[in-house]
Amino acid sequence: MRARIAPACVGAVVSFTCTLxxxxxxxxxxxxxxxxxxxxxxxxSQLPAPIRVSASRVEYYGDQALIVARGDVRLIEPDGxxxxxxxxxxxxxxxxxxxxxxxxxxxxAGEIAGAAFADFLVFRRQYFVPLEPDADRWTFFDYDYxxxxxxxxxxxxxxxxxxxxxxxxYIVGKAVTIDPSTYLRMTPATFVxxxxxxxxxxxxxxxxxxxxxxxxxxxxxxxxxxxxPYNVAGSPVSLDAIHFRYDQTLPVTTxxxxxxxxxFGQGYVVASLSPASEPPKQWNVLTxxxxxxxxxxxxxxxxxxxxxxxxxxxxxxxxxxxQYNQGIRQSALLVDLTQSYASLLAQPALGFYGDPSHPWxxxxxxxxxxxxxxxxxxxxxxxxxxRLTTGYGDSHDGYGIDASGQQQVSSYYGAASLFTPTIPGPxxxxxxxxxxxxxxxxxxxxxxxxxxxxxxxxxxxxxxxVIIGSDVVTSAxxxxxxxxxxxxxxxxxxxxxxxxxxxxxxxxxxxxxTDRAYGLTTVWTPSPEFQFSxxxxxxxxxxxxxxxxxxxxxYQISGDVRMRLTRVLFLDAQRAYFxxxxxxxxxxxxQILITxx
Amino acid sequence: MLVSIIAAIACIGFGDARALALPxxxxxxxxxxxxxxxxxxxxxxxxxxxGQVIDIERGFIVFTTGDAxxxxxxxxxxxDTSGKPLASTPLPGMFAxxxxxxxxxxxxxxRFSHKPIERGTAVAQIPRQYVVQASTPVPNPELAxxxxxxxxxxxxxxxxxxxxxxxxxxxxxxxxxxxDTGGWNPQAVKMQRQDALHFFIELRxxxxxxxxxxxxxxxWNSAERDRNxxxxxxxxxxxxxxxxxxxDTTVYRWADLx
Numbered sequence: 001m002r003a004r005i006a007p008a009c010v011g012a013v014v015s016f017t018c019t020l021x022x023x024x025x026x027x028x029x030x031x032x033x034x035x036x037x038x039x040x041x042x043x044x045s046q047l048p049a050p051i052r053v054s055a056s057r058v059e060y061y062g063d064q065a066l067i068v069a070r071g072d073v074r075l076i077e078p079d080g081x082x083x084x085x086x087x088x089x090x091x092x093x094x095x096x097x098x099x100x101x102x103x104x105x106x107x108x109a110g111e112i113a114g115a116a117f118a119d120f121l122v123f124r125r126q127y128f129v130p131l132e133p134d135a136d137r138w139t140f141f142d143y144d145y146x147x148x149x150x151x152x153x154x155x156x157x158x159x160x161x162x163x164x165x166x167x168x169x170y171i172v173g174k175a176v177t178i179d180p181s182t183y184l185r186m187t188p189a190t191f192v193x194x195x196x197x198x199x200x201x202x203x204x205x206x207x208x209x210x211x212x213x214x215x216x217x218x219x220x221x222x223x224x225x226x227x228x229p230y231n232v233a234g235s236p237v238s239l240d241a242i243h244f245r246y247d248q249t250l251p252v253t254t255x256x257x258x259x260x261x262x263x264f265g266q267g268y269v270v271a272s273l274s275p276a277s278e279p280p281k282q283w284n285v286l287t288x289x290x291x292x293x294x295x296x297x298x299x300x301x302x303x304x305x306x307x308x309x310x311x312x313x314x315x316x317x318x319x320x321x322x323q324y325n326q327g328i329r330q331s332a333l334l335v336d337l338t339q340s341y342a343s344l345l346a347q348p349a350l351g352f353y354g355d356p357s358h359p360w361x362x363x364x365x366x367x368x369x370x371x372x373x374x375x376x377x378x379x380x381x382x383x384x385x386x387r388l389t390t391g392y393g394d395s396h397d398g399y400g401i402d403a404s405g406q407q408q409v410s411s412y413y414g415a416a417s418l419f420t421p422t423i424p425g426p427x428x429x430x431x432x433x434x435x436x437x438x439x440x441x442x443x444x445x446x447x448x449x450x451x452x453x454x455x456x457x458x459x460x461x462x463x464x465x466v467i468i469g470s471d472v473v474t475s476a477x478x479x480x481x482x483x484x485x486x487x488x489x490x491x492x493x494x495x496x497x498x499x500x501x502x503x504x505x506x507x508x509x510x511x512x513x514t515d516r517a518y519g520l521t522t523v524w525t526p527s528p529e530f531q532f533s534x535x536x537x538x539x540x541x542x543x544x545x546x547x548x549x550x551x552x553x554x555y556q557i558s559g560d561v562r563m564r565l566t567r568v569l570f571l572d573a574q575r576a577y578f579x580x581x582x583x584x585x586x587x588x589x590x591q592i593l594i595t596x597x
Numbered sequence: 598m599l600v601s602i603i604a605a606i607a608c609i610g611f612g613d614a615r616a617l618a619l620p621x622x623x624x625x626x627x628x629x630x631x632x633x634x635x636x637x638x639x640x641x642x643x644x645x646x647x648g649q650v651i652d653i654e655r656g657f658i659v660f661t662t663g664d665a666x667x668x669x670x671x672x673x674x675x676x677d678t679s680g681k682p683l684a685s686t687p688l689p690g691m692f693a694x695x696x697x698x699x700x701x702x703x704x705x706x707x708r709f710s711h712k713p714i715e716r717g718t719a720v721a722q723i724p725r726q727y728v729v730q731a732s733t734p735v736p737n738p739e740l741a742x743x744x745x746x747x748x749x750x751x752x753x754x755x756x757x758x759x760x761x762x763x764x765x766x767x768x769x770x771x772x773x774x775x776x777d778t779g780g781w782n783p784q785a786v787k788m789q790r791q792d793a794l795h796f797f798i799e800l801r802x803x804x805x806x807x808x809x810x811x812x813x814x815x816x817w818n819s820a821e822r823d824r825n826x827x828x829x830x831x832x833x834x835x836x837x838x839x840x841x842x843x844x845d846t847t848v849y850r851w852a853d854l855x
Contacts, residue, residue: 151732217781327825
């Protein structure tokens with residue numbers, strides 16, 4: 001529920017993609033600091049964790065990065081000491097906690113009673129106000145409760161309690177486990193939605209991840225129209241989620257899926273299963289590790305099965321793709337190896353499993369690509385820049401490569417791009433242009449060429465209005481319709497899933513095609529709270545523009561509006577109109593994105 | 598001053614070269630001695646002390662400053678609005694105005710409210726003799742003045758981020774910012790196109806906050822990469838205390854484009 005929940009406001013006729021991102025400002029500022037302690041030392045950089053809190057009521061305020069608990073508070077500190085009190089407050093931004101009111105501190109050193117206890121996790125300092133035999137101020141170093149530093153001056157805001165009366169919590173429960181730098185797990189989890197208008201029933205434990213490590217956000221799931229993830233488990237290095245999904249393109253549109261994240265050092269492993277509840281399953285594993293500052297290894301695997309539950313699959317196919325990136329002087333190398341299997345199961349006696357939709361296909365091509373990519377280089381002091389790419393690929397399959405019948409195919413390719421700087425034009429406009437040509441030689445034989453020319457002219461009319469005119473010309477030629485179909489990115493062909501036949505998408509059913517798109521885009525941004533853009537495009541496709549078959553819609557207008565809903569939530573809605581192109585009027589996808597910043 | 602002059606003359610008389618380095622005595626303006634906060638007035642009046650309370654028990658009322666005042670036996674706990682006795686034990690976090698008998702040093706009456714009470718003197722400002730602390734105060738060398746960048750934590754800063762994208766970015770594609778505050782949703786913040794190569798966004802962010810961000814074209818498959826095609830570390834932005842923060846940055850490559 002961290003990231004995406006659909007509002008139930010979208011019409012049934014219109015397909016949609018709908019995302020609701022809940023308040024998640026885990027690093028928002030907290031209370032003003034009256035005094036700051038010295039910067040943490042390297043030894044103190046590892047935050048003590050986990051912290052466990054139970055109480056009559058525990059609340060997490062996402063927009064303030066606060067956890068507040070009241071009533072019979074019981075806190076278990078990272079060292080195992082137990083602190084009881086009336087109120088618990090933790091500021092996740094400042095990484096400090098407080099227990100106040102009728103406090104008792106139980107530690108290996110004994111039990112002491114007091115008014116308040118605070119723990120500054122970053123600095124490993126604990127502050128305590130004992131009341132027996134008399135009121136005092138004690139400071140402990142690194143949970144050493146046997147040796148209080150009595151009378152030591154404390155930070156002035158050590159015991160301040162923030163006022164949350166004007167805010168609505170995001171999650172409410174009775175117990176929470178906190179890792180101050182990564183996650184909190186609320187048990188049970190009641191979600192407060194729509195600024196307090198809607199409260200869910202208590203749900204199973206929910207893990208809210210607020211790590212600054214972006215690898216927790218890597219997605220291994222295939223696309224869907226609608227996705228509600230629910231994080232069921234987590235740790236400082238892992239996150240497990242169940243996804244409730246809707247996809248209008250599948251035979252069974254509603255299903256659930258699983259995703260797991262493990263992060264380590266500068267790498268990660270992300271695994272997913274989708275749909276988990278339907279026979280056609282896709283199993284994905286993405287792994288990445290940074291081997292050195294200039295090199296990294298990536299392994300992506302996908303497995304497609306048709307099976308009920310975990311029973312014997314009726315069909316199975318998949319591939320593994322391993323990439324090695326190495327930065328060298330002013331350029332980078334990419335080695336990409338791909339092993340694909342059209343059928344991973346043994347050949348059945350009948351040739352198929354009694355169902356023609358599950359044929360046995362023996363092909364298992366191996367693709368190896370090597371690519372050199374130059375950095376963008378300037379042409380003297382002209383402001384122009386260029387970039388070069390070249391590579392070689394080899395595909396081998398004992399059962400023949402696609403429809404060619406050949407067991408081995410090689411590819412050589414090169415690409416060059418030329419970019420202009422922003423050139424001042426008439427009426428205070430700015431003009432940019434970019435040209436890219438890619439040519440690939442395949443040993444089928446075939447020669448595939450694609451050229452893309454983009455020219456734009458833009459002008460800032462007022463401080464809040466920008467108008468951009470564009471002309472994008474995309475053309476391609478191919479001598480035959482043979483190419484290599486592979487997810488390998490270093491073969492010189494258009495990889496899956498961008499192209500399903502390895503040829504430039506602009507070709508469509510033809511061997512020579514050109515698309516020329518003229519566009520006019522207006523962006524109106526009167527304030528950060530409201531943004532609106534509208535784009536009108538006319539596309540002329542040759543040799544023949546055929547609705548839903550060749551070329552894009554002739555005319556289209558698309559609009560996008562983004563506005564602030566609450567202090568942290570924004571609404572982003574976009575849609576396009578195609579002027580009855582092939583019977584198409586409004587775009588099938590009406591996207592609503594509700595997101596926090 | 599007279600002593601200094603005599604000493605200087607004496608030094609000159611003995612031929613001591615150091616005497617020449619002695620500064621000419623400068624008449625000092627007489628200073629008014631600071632008020633002795635530790636000395637109560639001869640005829641002490643009750644003090645009204647305000648602050649946020651963290652606990653009231655065992656004969657003490659303790660404020661969020663950590664200052665504990667001793668309660669008089671039978672001290673009255675009242676609702677500040679109605680003036681009637683409190684129906685229940687006050688909760689930590691409530692605000693209070695305590696009447697302190699300056700002679701005995703005991704709190705005789707406490708009026709509680711859920712809103713800050715401005716009447717009286719803040720508890721941190723009262724004479725320290727009324728604050729109960731069993732141990733002798735010890736200075737804390739770790740406490741340092743706040744960094745300048747956190748001076749206006751309570752406000753918001755307008756942050757303008759402009760990003761230059763690679764020239765091979767498809768013109769029809771959108772560019773988004775994914776942030777840790779948005780749960781690394783690859784479509785969390787949509788950038789506005791400025792021209793063919795530049796996108797921008799203006800955000801109002803809480804001053805003093807910190808967030809990390811990367812750019813995408815709508816998915817993690819199209820996230821930005823460094824020049825070598827490797828995944829880059831997120832950018833780190835600390836919203837410092839200013840009215841406007843302008844960030845110019847560059848995306849060198851996209852994951853799905855050569």
